[in-house]
């Protein structure tokens with residue numbers, strides 16, 4: 001299991017509502033022959049609670065197709081519609097907070113500028129009044145006005161200080177939000193985009209790109225199971241990290257390098273010709289084939305480790321699924337035709 005950040009869904013229904021859900025869930029589990037384990041319970045809990053339409057749709061379509069609620073299907077439902085749903089609400093909260101911060105910051109700046117202007121104007125007026133010569137009665141009145149003006153100037157200055165502090169707190173909040181977002185979209189092992197961020201980025205790029213102007217490269221480490229079996233999981237993890245760094249090094253600044261899952265990695269390449277995408281993929285492949293990784297503690301060589309890569313270009317009418325399928329098919333062909341190669345479709 002990779003060590004990634006997990007998101008705990010929030011359940012804040014009252015005990016009586018929960019009891020009502022329980023009464024509905026158990027018969028459903030029995031009717032559809034679903035194992036009463038915690039994952040399935042969470043799925044069917046959300047199903048009867050009805051607040052997660054995408055999950056209900058996915059469950060209904062499994063039922064319509066008479067598909068079994070086996071472990072794999074359940075985990076997939078849980079990952080896609082429960083963990084990710086809470087990530088989506090996190091994203092939404094994050095976006096709203098950003099908006100609030102932007103508005104508050106601009107209000108603070110505006111007030112700060114006004115306070116500064118007022119302060120300047122008070123200072124100037126104080127000087128004018130101090131130098132003004134007049135009769136005794138008038139002088140007393142003017143002195144009072146001078147005192148009041150000075151007091152106002154001080155209040156205005158104190159307000160400026162408070163606004164500066166508030167602005168600093170806003171900046172801090174903004175930084176913390178950016179960090180939280182970074183954690184939510186980053187793969188813990190490699191530091192690349194995680195699967196969720198990959199899905200979101202790919203959908204965005206497809207929407208913004210014309211056919212033939214973007215490419216997707218899917219990459220898989222060859223015989224990776226053998227590496228794990230021979231050298232252990234920790235070395236396996238280090239090999240994944242090495243490949244991730246290689247990809248970052250060869251990809252261009254505007255490309256999005258992601259861990260698609262396990263030992264499968266990907267690069268989304270907007271504004272990139274097919275030739276360039278193939279060239280970058282070839283460079284990664286040859287660099288890996290030329291690398292000679294060694295175990296740290298005894299310098300034992302891990303032997304030649306190679307990569308298979310499938311490249312697809314964006315076509316008109318593509319959606320994320322069709323785009324991924326084409327790149328994945330090319331990757332599959334690279335595996336089938338001997339591995340350690342780049343195949344493009």
Ligand SMILES: Nc1nc2c(ncn2[C@@H]2O[C@H](COP(=O)(O)OP(=O)(O)OP(=O)(O)O)[C@@H](O)[C@H]2O)c(=O)[nH]1
Pocket residue numbers: 001002220221222223224225226228232233234235236237240261262263335339
């Ligand atoms: N160390 C480590 N291993 C992982 C991770 N994720 C998946 N794996 C392992 O990656 C291996 C993938 O093996 P397979 O899909 O059978 O393929 P392969 O051995 O790479 O062979 P080909 O892809 O056919 O070349 C499995 O043994 C998984 O347990 C991970 O995060 N770390």
